[in-house]
Amino acid sequence: MSSSTNIALRIAAALVLFAVLAIAGRAQAADTLVKGAADYKPFAVERIGMALAGAKDLQAAVKAGDLKAAQAAWIKSRKGWEAAEPITGEFFAKLDEAIDAWPDAKQGYHAIEAALFTGKLDGLAAPVDKLVADLGEFDKQLKAPSFKFTPQGLINGATKLAYEIGENKSKGGESPYAGTSLADMVENVEGVEAVYKLVFHEPLKARDATLAARIIDKIEDVEKLVEVKDLKSVDQPALKKAGEELAVLLQNAAAKLKLKKPAVGE
Amino acid sequence: MPRRPQSPLPRHLAPTMGAVAAVALGLALAQAEPITTREGVLPPGTELNEDLLDQPTELFASELAGGKRSYLVNLGDLLFSSPEILGGVARQAGISCETCHQQGHNNPKLFIPGLSSRPGTFDVTGALFNPKADNGVFDPVTPPSLRGAKYLAPYAHDGRFPSLREFIRNAIVNEFAGPEPSAQVLDALEAYVKEISFLPNPKLAPGGRLSGGASDAARRGQMLFVKPFRKDASMSCASCHQPSAAFVDHRVHDVGSGGWFKTPTLVNANFNAPYFHDGRFDSYAEVVTYFDRHFDLGLGKEEQSDLVAYLAAVGDAKQATTRDTVQAELDEIAQFVSVLDSAIPSRNREVISLTIATVGNEWRELGERFPPQSDTSVDGGLDQRRRARSVVRGLVLVLRQIEMAIAVDDFDGGALAYGEYRQQAAAAAGDLKRTEPWSLFNPVVRDAHLKAIRQLADLAR
Numbered sequence: 001m002s003s004s005t006n007i008a009l010r011i012a013a014a015l016v017l018f019a020v021l022a023i024a025g026r027a028q029a030a031d032t033l034v035k036g037a038a039d040y041k042p043f044a045v046e047r048i049g050m051a052l053a054g055a056k057d058l059q060a061a062v063k064a065g066d067l068k069a070a071q072a073a074w075i076k077s078r079k080g081w082e083a084a085e086p087i088t089g090e091f092f093a094k095l096d097e098a099i100d101a102w103p104d105a106k107q108g109y110h111a112i113e114a115a116l117f118t119g120k121l122d123g124l125a126a127p128v129d130k131l132v133a134d135l136g137e138f139d140k141q142l143k144a145p146s147f148k149f150t151p152q153g154l155i156n157g158a159t160k161l162a163y164e165i166g167e168n169k170s171k172g173g174e175s176p177y178a179g180t181s182l183a184d185m186v187e188n189v190e191g192v193e194a195v196y197k198l199v200f201h202e203p204l205k206a207r208d209a210t211l212a213a214r215i216i217d218k219i220e221d222v223e224k225l226v227e228v229k230d231l232k233s234v235d236q237p238a239l240k241k242a243g244e245e246l247a248v249l250l251q252n253a254a255a256k257l258k259l260k261k262p263a264v265g266e
Numbered sequence: 267m268p269r270r271p272q273s274p275l276p277r278h279l280a281p282t283m284g285a286v287a288a289v290a291l292g293l294a295l296a297q298a299e300p301i302t303t304r305e306g307v308l309p310p311g312t313e314l315n316e317d318l319l320d321q322p323t324e325l326f327a328s329e330l331a332g333g334k335r336s337y338l339v340n341l342g343d344l345l346f347s348s349p350e351i352l353g354g355v356a357r358q359a360g361i362s363c364e365t366c367h368q369q370g371h372n373n374p375k376l377f378i379p380g381l382s383s384r385p386g387t388f389d390v391t392g393a394l395f396n397p398k399a400d401n402g403v404f405d406p407v408t409p410p411s412l413r414g415a416k417y418l419a420p421y422a423h424d425g426r427f428p429s430l431r432e433f434i435r436n437a438i439v440n441e442f443a444g445p446e447p448s449a450q451v452l453d454a455l456e457a458y459v460k461e462i463s464f465l466p467n468p469k470l471a472p473g474g475r476l477s478g479g480a481s482d483a484a485r486r487g488q489m490l491f492v493k494p495f496r497k498d499a500s501m502s503c504a505s506c507h508q509p510s511a512a513f514v515d516h517r518v519h520d521v522g523s524g525g526w527f528k529t530p531t532l533v534n535a536n537f538n539a540p541y542f543h544d545g546r547f548d549s550y551a552e553v554v555t556y557f558d559r560h561f562d563l564g565l566g567k568e569e570q571s572d573l574v575a576y577l578a579a580v581g582d583a584k585q586a587t588t589r590d591t592v593q594a595e596l597d598e599i600a601q602f603v604s605v606l607d608s609a610i611p612s613r614n615r616e617v618i619s620l621t622i623a624t625v626g627n628e629w630r631e632l633g634e635r636f637p638p639q640s641d642t643s644v645d646g647g648l649d650q651r652r653r654a655r656s657v658v659r660g661l662v663l664v665l666r667q668i669e670m671a672i673a674v675d676d677f678d679g680g681a682l683a684y685g686e687y688r689q690q691a692a693a694a695a696g697d698l699k700r701t702e703p704w705s706l707f708n709p710v711v712r713d714a715h716l717k718a719i720r721q722l723a724d725l726a727r
Contacts, residue, residue, distance in 0.1 A: 089639070097639050104642045105721035114725035163659055167630070170359040172303030177726055179305045231305040236358050237350065237623065244626070244666040251663065264663065265656025 033151035033257065036199035040149055041142075043194045044087050048142055050080030052135040058112075059132050062124050067116075070124075074116055075180055077135075078109060082187035086157035086195045087149065088138075095138045099131065102174075107131075110175070117177040151199060152259050158195040159250040159262035161188055165222060166243030168236055182231045189226055192246070193219050200253055207256045215253060218246045307358045308378065309394075313385070314365055315375035317635070319709060320587040321594075322371035322537070325463040335461070335601060337608060341617065342458025344602040345451055346370075348624040353443035355395050360627065363437065363455075366409035370462040372538060373409060382406055387545040396443035408545040410530070411538050414464040417512045418531055423543035425518040425528035431456050448616060464512075464533050465583035474509025480579050487576025490569055497562050503573075507532050513580065522560045535581035550574045550581075592702045595632050596695055599625060603691075606668075610681050615672065618680070622669040626662045632698075633658035635706040643718035644711055647704025654701040657694040664690055 054077025061070035081088070081099070088096040101108035111127050141147060165188050173181025196215060205212040225239045247264060254262050301312040308314075326335055335343070347364045349357045356362075366373050366388060374386040381389040387406035391399050407423050420426070421433035434455045438444040447455075469484075471477040476488055492504045506529045507513040513532035520526050527543045541547040547556065554573050558565045565573070588594070603625050609617040636654040637644040644651070664687040671679035706712045 093639060097642065101640050101642045103715070103718040103722045105718065105725050107642075110722065111725065114722050118726040120725075160659075163663070168360050170307045171301045172306040176303035176305060179303065181303075181305055232307050232358075234358075236360070240626075241623075241666070244663060245670060248663050248666050248670060263656045264659035265652050265654075 030151075030258075032203045033199065033259075034148075036203065037149040037151050037154055040154065040195060040198045043198060044084050044149070045139075045142055047080045047084040047191075048135070048139050051077045051084065052080075052132070052139045054078070054080060055128070055132045055135050059128050062121055062128050065121060067119065067121055070121065071116055071178070074109070074112060075178065075183070077131075078175065078178070078180060079183065079187055081109070082184045083191040083194070085188055086154065086161050086191045088157075090153050090157035090160070091149065092138055092141065095134055095141075098134050099138070113175055113177045117179070151257070152262075154195050154199055155250060155254050155257075155259055156262040156264075158192045159247045159254075160264045161192050162222075162243050162246040162250060163264045164243070165189060165192075165226075165246075166240030168240070169231055169234060170236060173231060179231075182226065182228070182234065185226045185234075189219070189222050193223075196250070200257065203257055204253050208253075211249065211252060211256060215246070215249045218242065218249055222246055307355050309380055311377070311379040313375055313377040314361070315368075315373055316365075317631075317706065318368065319590055319707070319712065321590050322369040323465055323583070323585050323588045324369035324371070325465060326461045327463045328461060330463055336457065337605060338454050338457040339461050340601050341450075341605045342454035342456070342461075343598075344605060344621060344624050345455050346458055347602070347628065348620055349627070350620050350623045351438055351444050351447060351451060353396075353445060356442040357444070361442070367412050370412045370459070372411045374539060376409070384540065384545060386540050390437075390441045396441060398443070399440045405544070407543050408540060411534070412459050412462050413534055414512055414531060415462060416460040418514055419516055420518075420528060423527050424525065430459055434459065450614075450616070451620075465586060467534065467580075467582050468584060469579040469582050470533070474511075474513060474580075476576075476579055481575055483572045483575035484579040485576075486569075487572035487574070487579075490565070490573050491576055495561050496564055501561070503557075509580075521557070532577060532580045534583045534586075536578060537581075537583065537586045550577045553577075591707055592632075592698045592705070595628075595635075596698065599628050599632070600691070602628065603687075606684055610668075610672075610677065610684055613677055618672055619669060622665050626665050629658050629662045629665070633662075636698075636701055636704070637706065637711070637715060641715065641718075643714045644704060647701060650697075650701040651704055654698050654705070657690070657697050661687065661690055661694060 054073050054075075057073035058070055058077060061067075061073050088100065099108055100110070102110045105111050105114070107127055107130050109131065112124055112131065115121075115124055165185055169181055169185070172179075174184050175181050196219065201212055201216070204215070221242045222239070225235060225242055228234055251261055254260065301308050301310055304310055326339065328335055328339065345351055345363075346367075347362050349360050349362045352361065366376060372386065376382065376388060377385045378388060378394070381392045381394060383404070383406045387408055389404060389406040391401040391403070391405065393400035410423070415421075415430060419430070420428050421430055422436075427433040427436060431452055435447060435452060438447050469477055469480055476484055480488075490503075491507075491509075492502050495501045506515050506517070506519060508515050514529045516529075518526040518528045523542055523544070523546075525543075530538070530541075535541075539545075539548055541550075541553050547553050551570070551574050554565070554570045554577075557563065558570060603621065605617060605621055608614075609621065633655050636651045636658070638655060639648060639652065664683060667683040668680045668687065671677070671683055702708065704711060706715055
């Protein structure tokens with residue numbers, strides 16, 4: 001065997017080894033992400049469970065004609081829902097459409113909110129029953145052992161929600177009648193944080209520790225911007241900027257993790 | 267009968283009036299989206315009259331002359347739409363110069379409880395936007411049209427600013443609590459406002475005379491307009507509203523309306539209602555009746571009607587409004603973003619930052635014209651709408667990437683991201699135009715969307 005042939009064989013062997021290691025590394029990364037996605041599921045189950053429990057309390061309070069209890073139950077249900085928002089539209093689009101419809105006077109949280117928080121219980125039985133049914137279906141589908149979150153879907157949902165946190169809330173935000181828009185935003189941030197920390201942080205840290213740290217810092221920035229006494233005190237332009245920056249960083253993270261660039265539509 | 271002129275009210279009476287008007291407004295302006303919550307920075311009942319389908323036509327002098335908008339004009343137009351140059355509540359609420367002067371014109375439906383006495387008026391010395399400028403008097407005025415502004419000095423209703431530059435600075439710093447604007451910001455805003463042209467009016471000939479097509483009534487009105495007043499032969503309507511000088515005399519006068527106010531132009535004034543500094547009159551007929559009484563002109567009913575016909579001819583325009591479309595919005599955004607062509611290479615951080623923020627807002631607003639899946643009032647085009655929203659949001663994030671790069675002095679990275687933005691924006695145009703039938707640019711879709719909002723609001727009544 002000539003020396004040149006020997007060198008060529010060594011190079012070929014090295015390339016094969018490199019390719020095998022790369023594939024193995026990618027497979028390991030994918031495994032890590034899939035495990036992270038599985039680790040996230042209990043968080044989503046817990047929050048949707050809270051949304052469903054709140055809706056059932058709301059149903060009982062409406063039947064009992066107890067306005068204050070009904071309002072408190074709506075807020076409890078909403079709190080659970082908002083923290084689960086990274087996954088609601090991304091994985092359960094049809095149910096999301098019914099549960100969080102806007103503008104829609106017939107169904108969903110906001111139809112109930114408009115009447116409930118202006119002191120009315122009349123006519124709420126039907127939309128509340130439907131909300132309970134829709135959330136029950138959501139809960140059932142989510143808990144099914146066959147249902148698994150995909151890492152791509154989770155990073156899509158988290159990136160989209162990071163973008164939406166910065167949407168201008170000067171007109172009262174998502175829940176103007178209940179006055180809980182600030183609480184919605186706090187839950188949204190927690191939802192993004194849960195997805196990132198449970199699924200993506202460790203695998204990303206292994207590939208790009210600087211980017212991973214920047215994302216943690218940016219989540220903290222966003223958290224601070226919504227830790228204010230009321231909606232009027234939110235620095236809207238700063239929140240929009242921070243939300244967009246977080247979305248950009250999550251897009252960058254997706255590239256590092258060999259995922260597709262997250263679309264921020266729906 | 268004209269309404270009695272309103273005297274400025276002490277501030278403590280203003281909220282009561284505002285609340286009454288807000289209730290009425292909620293019923294009257296059901297086509298829009300008045301603010302309903304106490305949680306936001308603007309009071310409930312606020313109507314900003316945004317997202318008009320038929321927008322005031324805006325013409326630029328340079329383009330009318332066959333040229334193009336300069337960098338300065340584009341930057342000024344961009345800043346005019348930017349809440350970032352204002353401060354306090356205005357910046358928080360996303361209010362910009364454009365809010366009160368839509369497409370450089372006025373905003374006859376603008377209403378802010380506590381600051382407005384009626385739609386189309388606004389107290390610029392109220393406490394909401396700048397507590398330091400609060401004068402304790404409820405004295406709303408109409409935000410004037412800026413068409414032909416370069417011919418209409420002095421500025422502000424009381425004419426206290428000899429130059430547009432001073433007027434603009436006052437609006438930013440004193441009325442809306444903004445930071446002291448830089449020289450380049452003022453240069454650009456001044457250049458932009460000076461570019462806003464009067465709209466062509468085929469009924470007007472050079473020198474402010476009526477053209478051949480005017481009606482007999484308007485011609486009789488023209489004679490009355492220049493006829494000396496019976497109690498003071500040194501005066502006529504035309505002595506202040508000089509036809510050869512854009513129907514102004516650049517002076518302030520006391521015409522019994524509660525102070526000294528500058529002569530407003532009559533060019534394109536059909537579209538400037540409500541009239542007088544405080545918007546007390548809705549129509550020319552009311553204005554003419556008022557002046558007939560104030561100056562004891564002794565005009566008969568027919569003469570008053572002729573004067574109104576003359577004013578309507580002088581105040582007309584060929585095309586006062588223009589239908590808003592996806593293409594029109596894309597064109598405007600392209601003009602705005604073009605300032606980055608020179609701002610990035612010249613490392614002009616202030617302009618880059620203001621452009622990113624403002625253009626990002628414009629894209630966000632455009633994206634909201636494509637209803638999401640959760641908007642159950644809209645049928646069809648779901649895939650297209652999702653795609654449209656996605657590409658718009660993608661563009662917002664590429665813009666943000668530019669600023670993130672420049673924040674760490676990576677101007678090459680910023681330039682690269684800008685290149686990517688341009689490619690994505692070009693590709694997005696087709697998606698967005700194809701989605702127009704299912705967007706709020708379509709009057710049928712828009713009506714269904716607004717009807718659903720009204721139904722939701724009805725639940726809360």
